Amino acid sequence: MIKKGQTEDIFGDLMFAIILIIITVGIISTHGESRETSVKTLAVSGMSSLRNIDLITLLRSPVNSPLLDANGYKGARFSDLFEIAARNYPDKKQEYGWIFGKLFRTDMVAGGIFCTDEFIGMMTQRLGYRLWSFNVYDTNNMDKIFQCDNIGKDYPRRNALLEGSLAYANLTMPTSNPDRDIIIEMESIL
Amino acid sequence: MNKKGAGLLIIASVGFLLAIIIFYTYGSKQLPGGEVSYLGESEVNAFAAYTDGEKQLLYIDIAAEKSIREALKEASEGNAAEKLNNIAMDNFKAKFGTRLKNFNKAYNANITIEDYEFTLGKESLKGICVKEINITSERIDYRFSPSFRIKL
Numbered sequence: 001m002i003k004k005g006q007t008e009d010i011f012g013d014l015m016f017a018i019i020l021i022i023i024t025v026g027i028i029s030t031h032g033e034s035r036e037t038s039v040k041t042l043a044v045s046g047m048s049s050l051r052n053i054d055l056i057t058l059l060r061s062p063v064n065s066p067l068l069d070a071n072g073y074k075g076a077r078f079s080d081l082f083e084i085a086a087r088n089y090p091d092k093k094q095e096y097g098w099i100f101g102k103l104f105r106t107d108m109v110a111g112g113i114f115c116t117d118e119f120i121g122m123m124t125q126r127l128g129y130r131l132w133s134f135n136v137y138d139t140n141n142m143d144k145i146f147q148c149d150n151i152g153k154d155y156p157r158r159n160a161l162l163e164g165s166l167a168y169a170n171l172t173m174p175t176s177n178p179d180r181d182i183i184i185e186m187e188s189i190l
Numbered sequence: 191m192n193k194k195g196a197g198l199l200i201i202a203s204v205g206f207l208l209a210i211i212i213f214y215t216y217g218s219k220q221l222p223g224g225e226v227s228y229l230g231e232s233e234v235n236a237f238a239a240y241t242d243g244e245k246q247l248l249y250i251d252i253a254a255e256k257s258i259r260e261a262l263k264e265a266s267e268g269n270a271a272e273k274l275n276n277i278a279m280d281n282f283k284a285k286f287g288t289r290l291k292n293f294n295k296a297y298n299a300n301i302t303i304e305d306y307e308f309t310l311g312k313e314s315l316k317g318i319c320v321k322e323i324n325i326t327s328e329r330i331d332y333r334f335s336p337s338f339r340i341k342l
Contacts, residue, residue, distance in 0.1 A: 020207070024210060027214065049237045049241050052241040052244075059248060079248075139292075172245075173248070174253040174292060178288040178292070179288070179292075181296060
């Protein structure tokens with residue numbers, strides 16, 4: 001109740017309330033942003049974890065290729081395919097002549113083993129990615145043993161990097177040579 | 191507004207502001223798993239630890255399979271069937287032991303052939319590892335045993 005001579009400072013109370021509201025909203029909004037909900041960075045690391053699982057699943061999966069079945073590799077898995085590439089580097093073995101020209105090829109200039117269109121088609125169907133690449137290295141000297149991709153030029157990779165849709169996976173695998181392991185790297189763009 | 195009311199309002203308002211500041215400063219640190227910057231970050235880290243474990247298990251499986259197939263092939267050349275398993279197991283342990291050293295180098299592990307108990311049957315080879323592999327990060331401690339079972 002207002003006493004005689006006392007004035008009610010409505011404007012002052014209103015300003016005080018507005019200042020408090022602004023301070024409250026300011027605190028909530030600035031601290032709220034520290035828990036980033038735009039998850040671009042997180043999505044990339046999450047995607048790479050998922051791609052690692054895809055790579056592991058691929059290596060454990062059977063190829064189901066009549067070519068491999070006919071040449072003593074019935075029930076062979078994709079890990080066996082990469083291992084065959086490793087066995088034929090740096091020198092092609094005669095006993096694996098059946099795979100060159102069909103799934104693998106060599107390049108006189110570049111060195112290493114590459115893949116054929118048949119291999120690319122098989123991988124694209126199996127992986128389900130729009131664009132992908134594989135590189136296989138010898139762990140002893142990091143020589144590139146095998147490479148295969150359907151990315152082609154470099155700009156899809158650059159664009160995917162900017163968009164945050166490029167994911168990586170890699171793992172180390174033993175071979176039939178106990179002293180030699182290989183590293184398999186996979187890039188994928190959805 | 192009278193002085194009593196104004197005083198109560200100021201106390202309530204300052205208290206509310208203090209509560210918000212304390213909540214945003216210390217509240218996130220009290221969450222299980224600690225403070226994270228991104229929604230789902232802890233879950234992604236847990237999944238990454240699981241993925242690392244799966245990579246190591248794949249290595250062990252392939253190493254064991256290659257070792258036993260090579261060992262059986264070598265043992266079957268010129269040895270009687272009843273000695274086959276014993277000779278094969280000795281060969282297998284030598285080959286698998288070499289591959290385990292490469293595994294330890296690649297994945298910073300410390301597993302030896304002595305950590306395994308092997309059982310070779312007609313249709314399978316089992317290797318039970320008594321040691322665990324430990325994958326740790328800031329908030330994750332993931333342990334698993336790199337045992338395997340290979341179908342022959």
